[in-house]
Amino acid sequence: MSTPVDLRDPNYMPPIAQAVPLGIQHVLAMFVSNVTPAIIVAIAAGFGFGTADMGQMIYLIQMCMFFAGIATLIQAIGLGPIGAKLPIVQGTSFAFIPVMIPLVAGQGVGAMAGLMGGVVAGGIFHMFLGTFISRLRSWLPPLVTGLIILMIGLALIKVGIQYAAGGVPAIGKPEFGSLGNWFMALVVIVVTLALKFFTKGMLSMSAAILGILAGYLVALVMGEISFANVGKASWFMAPNPLHFGIEFNAAAIIGFCLMGVISAIETVGDVSGITRGGAGREATDKEISGATYADGLGTAIAGAFGALPNTSFSQNVGLIAMTGVMSRYVVAIGAVFLIICGLVPKVGAVISTIPIEVLGGGVIVMFGMVAAAGVNMLSAVEWNRRSMLIFAISLSIGLGLQLVPEALQHAPKTVQVLMTSGLLPAAFIAILLNKVLPEID
Template sequence: MSADSPVYHLEDRPGPLASLLAAFQHVLASFVGIIAPSLIVGGALGLEQYLPYLLSMALFVSGVATWIQSQRLGPLGSGLLSIQGTSFSFVAALIAAGQAARTDGASDEAVIATLIGVCAMGSFIEIALGGMLHRLKRIITPTVTGVVVTLIGLSLVKVGVTDMAGGVGAEDFGSLANLGLAALVIVVVLACQMSRHPWLRIGSVFYGLVIVVVLACQMSRHPWLRIGSVFYGLVIGCVAAVFTGHFNAELESLRWFALPQPLRFGIGFDWAAFVPVAFIFLVTAIETVGDLTGTARASGEPISGPVHQRRLRGGVLADGVNSLLAALFNTFPNTTFSQNTGVVQLTGVASRHVGRYVAAILLMLGLVPALGSVLQYIPRPVLGAATTLMFGLIAVSGIRILSDQAMTRKTIMTIAVSLGMGLGVQLVPEALSGLPDTARQIFASPITTGGLSAILCTLLLPGGAPAPEEAHQPQAGVTPRRSS
């Protein structure tokens, strides 16, 4: 078994313990991402009194959507171990829409109803794209998806490193204590990954409490060490945080049950708010193609051909349907989570059957908010260290997709322009200050700008010319002369 090959492949069925361990790591990797958009939007629009319910529904819908995406329901779903969660891409557009509704005198309930209506209508755009994805091969090429996957990973690294330093607004941001906790997690994960004991990789965050036993078995070939590698790192980091005073959980006043209420706030609509949201649904479909391609590669599955195309169509279609489902249950659009591709690669567990366990855990967290509240107290440096590694692996996955392409002049220039533009707007956001507010919000995303740049280059640049260095490669059947 090579270092990159999965411990459990797509159709393998791990035992309950291995499945729970792998599933819990996926939940840890995605939990903050699932609840963060609702926290940000609700906080910005003054919806604090409804936040507990919005967070519960975000987790509940993510559980249902993950089951659909990973298990495949008819034409819906990719059939890959792909986790669904609330999309970050819509945050700026939803805040702008909510603030506009506030200006018009809308109540809290009316604001939420407008956001839900706009998202519900926009979801039909992605549903339509899922049905015609096979006709967009000229636009969504491996080069485009490779660029998008790379930008997804690189754009998320800042989030991970910020958490490593303590999180936004932390009084001890960048302190040696925070960086030390993060370093400890990284060391544990790397030790598990470099070990020949596969169970270290599968459960790398879980076995921190018994790390002495684990390290004694490092050279073993037992798969448990690889499966738990991320989990070990997180547990050890949390234990260290307890002793250093960085783990401060406040468990009073926890809510123990939340009942889903479809369209609890009603449904509204606003054309001005719909236009940017509709465009973001188009971009989200491209992101989903990139996410699913990265997950397929990490799972040892093909990333081209009819099987992959069927998975992409089902995945994008499920994205749209799940976003419609999210609107029905009073939360924001869903999408595939790129960070979970990193979990698949780190743990070596690619079995889609683990998705059932992930879905069950997310459903439980949604229905029992108290359980989810406990996970919120994992120290930021601990979680940030693990996610930074995952985000880096996503970027590597994108780079590997790009490296598989024939490096024609068109391919090279497409990659150069799209990566340059995508990273440029992230590193120098002031460069967009001259644009209208809506355009600035749209193009401030490196994924949006880089992905659209890649599509435009793919459509407009003349293709096929080999890169200069390719012209010097030996022709097929000709053995190059070796120097002595």
């Protein structure tokens, strides 16, 4: 008689005919979210769609896929104490975008060296957090973490609207905000919602990427897509060490280290969610430390080759709970698929043909969900005068500085970059006030 299979065992390896589709499903669930930060950073810096340096954006997209795969392998398979050895999918983090955009805004490819210095330094600091991550949890109750996640979403929603209306370079031009632009974006939103709520299984989990595919097909019919760069792209490209160079400046290092704390706490939550939802138990200290080490190492390695910071992806936590398959080897198969995609520039070239308006439709959904996740966390807060005051002051100053960056025009450049993201001042004020203000009856 055969031994019963325990699907909750991370070391269980399903038959390959099941493992491969399950692994690809993990990639589909996170694919759009993984490459979107690369496109946003490239456009912000000025080497996005249709520019002379567009090849640099394709490289950035490729490396974000490749190193998401590498980081996922480290997390799932492990390197000694590094890695949770759980089915955790790593991907390019949205959380860092509000910090990255001010660092590169309008400065071209040359600004990427300073950004990469921040990614590497932040990754090393993130690894260090693994030695005492459990102690940080008391500093970040739902009031603080909810506010921080909400601020990330609020900082990014503007980007989604700009893209849906025609993109940042098109602002002020007659075609910006045209019906055609909005039609492409709305197709993405409507199809995503329809698939998410009126289908089940693979279709529901892949709603985001299928929504963008629907918008892409509409854009193709409208004649908004050019495949010129796809033909020029090669079939293979190896990662290039220090592709963008590397520089270390205070604003980037401080910003990435502070955001590393937020990313580490997010990973702790994802690890706990996986063990509870997939295995019906609490995560061990070893698993939490290993996951944090892997987060940091994956980020530091990515920065050294010209990619963006990695973190655990929450959408895949839900996928594990839905499938009931806890196997880390399934996730490792998905990681190999990502690595292969990252080595084929034609994949990045195809992604780069997505019209900005189509991407905008997807981004509106994704970034709105980030803000909604923050609101959901805040629902666990016991609202009284103390918590309302902490929330009010943190949100007002953080969001206010984001909306009116000129308010700090006389401050040093480093201070301007860090403060006008809105996110860091809001987080700092919330953490500080939560620690110093006494509880009230």
